[in-house]
Amino acid sequence: MKDFRGYLEILRGKNDIVDIEDEVDPIIEIGKIQKGYDGKKTVFFRNIKGYDIPIVSNIFHKRENIAEAIGSELENIKDKIMRAVENPLNTIIVEHGPVHEVVITEGINPLELLPIPKHYKKDNVRYITSGVILAKDPETEIRNLSFARMKVNKDNRINIMINRERHLMRYFLKAEKMNRPLEVAIIIGAHPSLWLEGAMPDGLVMDDMDEMNIASALVGEPFELVKGKTIDLEYPGNSEIVIEGKIINDVREDEGPFGDYSGVYDAPPRQNPVIEISAVVMRSDAIYHDLLPHTIEHFFLGGIPREADLLKRAKVAVPSIKDIHLTPGGCSRFHAVVQLKKGAESEPNHAIVATLFPTESARDIKVVVAVDDDIDIYNAFDVEWAIATRVQWHKDIFVINKMEGLLDPSAISNTSTSILERNEILTSKVGIDATIPLEQPDLVGLYERVGF
Template sequence: MRQLPPFADLRAFLTWLEGSGDLLTVPQPVDLRHEMTALQLATLRANGPALRFEQAHSSGAVAKMPVIANLFGTRARVAAGLGIVLADLPRLGEALAALRTPAPVDGLRDALSRWPMLRAALSARPQIVNRAAVQQGSDIADLTQIPVQTPWPMDAGPLITWPVVITRPHGSAPAQTARYNLGVYRAQVLGPDRLILRWLAHRGGAAHARTWAQAHEPMPVAIALGSDPATLLSAALPLPETVSELGFSGVLRGVRTTLVAAKTVPLLVPAQAEIILEGWVHPGDTAPEGPFGDHTGYYNAVEQFPVMRVSAITHRRDPLYLTTVTGRPPDEPSVIGEVFNDLALPVIRAQIPEIRDLWLPPAGCSYRIAVVQIDKRYPGQARRVMMALWGMLPQFSYTKLVIVVDTDIDPRNWDDIAWALSTRMDAGRDLMVLERTPMDYLDFAAPLEGLAGKLGVDATTKIGAETTRDWGQVMALDPAHEARAMEFVTKFLKKGTG
């Protein structure tokens, strides 16, 4: 499936981007406090390139390493990080669907032809090495020497925004990499050797932390900064629990994942990362995290999260630091979310076959609004789809508004959606309201922290018992006449305006 060359590390990806004219080097001084955020967001919203800041500084002190930003600021670059072009997203989505629910096959030949990625993902084993590029540098003594951004004016301090946090459950061995969890959780720098890990209770890192706390033992943690694109995106993808992010990253990369033993904690870490932070999370050791600007466009509240005590920092010679910014969409996470939306479609269709398309508008903070296009065949079907979607994947339990439309409505076009709402929805009949359901506790509109209502809107044509009135007939011209009209516009009108 992979069409692009393997990107063994972040540098290989940047070299490829530069050759494609999609990397811009910024030689001028740029302040890590707030100014870099403005440049990142302006570039992203102009559909611009990835950025390499050569003179990032804070309080006038220039960083000793370049800062990379806006790496996945376009859908095309996200797809490239997955090793494919945008047109092949549906094929990768089908492979992900097969990882969750493999379809029946007709014999071994059929299995091998249809499931090569499934077989690879389940059997991929990282390669363990004794020496690694990420352990060859010797210049970084503590966290204050890493050029960490302070993105927003009211932020509590420097915030690491692209960390790949590596954990394993208590009772597992360091060599059991299939049991590792890779997650992207923001990390607030508290000082030279302490940072806060903001992992929510339902995330893999928090689940592992609970197993170590129950055993009354500190948990080893490693953080990879500046990982290769396949590792970064695998850590963010909603993969099935049976699939290792480390193994799957090798499938995406086209080259086995290379790991090396950490220096001070019993973990294996990515050998090709730019920087590795090693340390321990002790049971009950927490600190107030935040406030920080979040993907909602608001600052989140201050809350207690675990503290990681850094025991070692290893890095490559002349390392790069990778950063991103989270804020009101569009931002880099929302661009990644758009691509992941398309990847999730085959998984969703496998569970709810009548769904033809689904759009999570980026302005809806990635997952809080869903517009669903269905092939409607019976009364009440739209409501069944709403309930199935809310209960299907964990992220959809946070979707507060679901709008269901017919196949003649483009679910990615707000004008089409508005027309369907205006002509096919009655507020007294077609709204389904749920109360006290799970909700992202960062949603300040929720009346209770972590609990809120949900609204389903049936904007489909009403059939059968859904209505007692004759339904209107949609107006449409003869397709042949429309085709002739398009020829006329193309031939005469455009020529006249030229």
């Protein structure tokens, strides 16, 4: 599998794609259809109202599709991610690629060129949600891949919401101190391994790691890159669409509201950076890749790399931890389940604290449940059963207050104005020990599960 469309061929061979032949409006209507296939099928919209470019979404609607994307067995996804981080593979530069079959540098209006959807009724306008943003550190030239929601305007400007903890924001602030813009390439319809790499949290990929090389390691062979037409960046030549541009220094504009991963609107307009588009390049028969926020695909894209990061970190502190899962019901952000082979009564609490250690991956987490290794942490029934039969609330839970949170309306509404003005959101976090207690060995038999 060489590219995005090669991946689609694999999914089609697995009967995983449903084709929508009827005309579909990219304003709201498409989101309703995408939601109907959430967690079920990849959707190929062949007839988008007002455009000749089709749209594909829901490619990561199940974990098996992510395993396919990186050439891994289902149970080894996190190991494959961690090995790629530890063993990067250099990219190579080639002269030509199909992404340059169409090059537009004049009179750019992205809303006329590309079928960018408006997903939810209170979204400010239309947003690019699937684009992987490529940038170089202005000092070291180390390459970063990341995601950010991007509000698209009728002119050649995009308002981008960059989290302050992300590498991209650090790159931009460095460029601003140099009194210069930061060049970026927005890759739409990327190889799915590159798409997954763009979601890797900062704690998993450190500042001195080149993320294009990590993406190559995920694929298992070097990415072939072509030089940008208007920017000093190289990007995969077999991409579907690339928007070239620069984040303008010393400029901020209102962005938002936007329906985000938590299923609520990130409503207050914020002063966020601005991208000035210098070129749009694409294949002559380009496919637009879209992501509907607050779907299983959105949860898995952000959640699985975070699981890898949490597992890598927490196992250092508690080696008996076997696996960590961020549950879809918690948007793959807010609820974590930690599986361990318990050897000491203190281990579950240690595992909970290790999971909550304040990193980008843990920042959203509100609840951590520790379970024994007989519990399937990917099965919500199993986890709830463990809580129902192995937890006594007076001794098996603890609460930590005044922890940092993010896009959680209950945290935002309970944080004082003075703290919000300091760009902080405070939340409470809960640990639940749902393991079999070892304090009374003669009673362990009470917890035996029925069997045949």
